[in-house]
Amino acid sequence: MPNIKILSILSLAALAVGQWFIWSYAPLEETMGVVQKIFYIHMPLAWWALVSFFVVFVASIRHLMKRDAGSDILAGAAAEVGVLMSGLALVSGSIWGRAAWNVWWTWDPRLTTTLIMWFVYAGYLVLRGSGMGGERRALVCAVLGVVAFLDVPLVFYSARIWRSVHPAVLASQGGGLEPEMWRTVLVNLGAFGVLWLTLVLGRFGLGRAEERARALLLGGREGA
Amino acid sequence: MLRRAAAIAGKDLRLSVGGGQGLVQAMLLGLLLIFLFSLSRPTGELVSGQAAAAIFWLASAFGLVLVFNDLFSLEEVGGCRLGLLSSPVPEHSVWLGKGLAGFLLLVLSQMVFLPAAAVFLGQDIRGSVPTLVLALIGVDWGLAALGALLGALAQGQAARESLFSVILFPLLLPVLLGGIRIFAGVFSGEPAPDEALWAAIIVAFDAVFSAAGAFLFPFLYTGEE
C-alpha cells in the first residue's frame, strides 16, 4: 500500500505549483481575460474524470473474469472520483460558457458527453449503494461499468453530429494557445493526476481494509 | 437455444397481451405524456417535427421501462426465475426471449403513440414511410437489447422502476437522438441531411449492445437475491 500521507502532501504541493503556473506564469488571455484561467482547472478535471471511467471499465471486466473483490473495490473508488471530477468539470465548464459565450449551457459535444457520463456514473453509484447482497452487487455494478463505458464513444459522436446541424454558438475552445499556456495546462494536468491518484488509492485502501476485516472471519476455513 | 427463446417470448407475449399490466400501463403512460406535452403548444401554432419526434421517443422510452419491468417481474411472481435457472435453459435464451417479447410489445405500444402524435401534436407523415419503419425497427432493437440486459439489473429490488429508468435513460441517449432526428425529418417532410450518419449510429448502438447483452446477461440473471 503506497503511503497515502506522502501522496497527499505531494498532491498539495503539485496543486500549489499548478496554481502558481496559472496565476503568475501563464500570460493573460487577450479577449477573455482572467476567466480563461478556468480552462487550466476545467481541462484536467474532465480529462481525469474520463480516465476514472476507463479504470471503472477495465476493473469491471477484470471483476467479471476473476470475481475478485479488489477489482470491484477499485471500480467503486474510481467511479466516485470520476463523478466528483466530472461534476466539478461541468460546473467550471458552465462558468466558462457563461463568461465566453454568455450562456450557461451549450450543446458542445465534449460538455454534453461529460454531462451524460455524469448521469450514468451517478446512477452507477446509486446502484452501488442500493444495499444488494455483496457478490451480486459487485457483479451487477461490474456489468453496468462495462456497458457505461461502451456508451461513451456513441454519446460523443451523436452529440457531435447533433451539434453540427444546429448552428452552434461557440468556436473550438482549445485552439491558439501560446506555449506558456500549454506548459501551464500540462503542469496542471500532472498536478490533478497526483490528486486523482491520491483520492483513488485512498478510497481503494479503505475498501481493502473492509475486505480484510471480512476475510478474517473466513480464516481457518482453508483446508476444511 | 433459439427454440427455447421463442418459447419464452411466446409465453411472455401471451401473459402480457392477455390481461397483463405492463403493456396497458406503458400505452397509457405514453399517451398521457404525448397529451401533456401537447399542452405546451400555444393555441393556433404548430408543434415542430423535431419537438413531436422528441416527445414520441420520450413516450417510447418510458414505455420501454414499464414493458421490461413487467417482463422480468413475471418471473418473480411464482419464483419462476429459479425454475428457469435450474432448468437446462441457457441464460442467453432468457435474454433473447425477453428482448424479442419486449421489442414486439414496444412496437405494439408505438402503434398507439404514432396516431396520438398525429392527433395531439398535429403531425403528419410527409416524408418516406420506409425510412420511418426502418428507423423505428433500428431504434427499437437497440432499446430492447439494452432493456433486456438491464431489466435483470434490479431483480428482487424494492425500487426497481426508479433505479432502472435512472440508469437506462442516459445510456439510451445516442439511439434516441438518432430516432428523434430521423423522425423529425419524416414528420416535417424535409429529411435531415445527415440521416446516413444517424443510421450508422443507430446500427452501431444496436450491434454494440446486442453483443454486450448476449455476453453480460448471464452475469446478471442469477439465483442470488
Added chain:
Amino acid sequence: MTSSASAHEMDRPPRKTSGGGEPVRTHMGDGERGDVRVEVRGVGKFFGSKLVLRGVDCAALAGEALLVVGGNGAGKTTLLKIMAGLARPSAGVVDVRVPPEACAYLGHATFQYPRLSAVANLTFWARMYGLAPSRAELEAVLERVGLARVAGEPAGTFSRGMAQRLNLARVFLIGPRLVFLDEPGTGLDPASQELLRREINGLKASGAAVVWVSHHLSADLPFAEKVLHLRDAGVAYFGPAAEFDAGGLTC
C-alpha cells in the same frame, strides 16, 4: 434442442462452480445405485460481509435422500442453491455428476405462472427441458398428482396444495436423477404432505439422489438415509440418518 451431454455443454456455461482449489471433474454416466450424484467440498459463502456458510463437505448418493437440517438462517437454502448451481460459492467446489437436463429443483415457490393453465404451465417447463410431451403424457402426469380434473384452469386459481402438486408434476415430467428440495411441504395440508413424502420415496426408488432441506425433522427423518446438520454457518453433523442425534434441534 437435443438433450445430449455435448449439446448441453455448448448451450450453457458449465454449472460446476468453483471458488478455487482443485479442478472440477464431471462424470455424465448413468451410474448405479450408491454412486455420488453431487459432491460438495469446502464450500463457503458470504452475503456481503456476513458469513453464511463455512467449510461444508457433503455428498448425495443415487437412491438416497440427504436431509439438510438446522435452525433459521443456518444456511440450508443457500447451500441447496449452491448445489443446484443457482448461486456461486465464495470458496470451495461443487461437483454435479449429472447433466442439467436430469436435475430438478422443487422449492417452496411453486414455479407457476398464475395466468397460464395447468397444462400450459407444464408444457412450458417441458419445453425448457427440451421435452415435447404428448397430450396423453401430460394427462397421465396430471392424473398422478390428482389434477387431471382441473388441467385447463389457470394455476392462479389453485390452492397452495394444488399448485405444489402441479409443481411436483413438473418434476415427474423431467424424470430427474438428482432432485433438490427446498422445504416443498411448507403450507401444505397433511394429505398433500403425505403425498409429497410418498412421491419423494418413489423418486428415490427410481434411482434419483435427493437433497432435501427440511423444517419438519421428526416427520421427514424416517424418509432420509443421510443427515447434514448445519449450525453457526458450519457443519455440526454429516452422516447416516439412523445415528443422528437431534439433540436440541426442534425444527
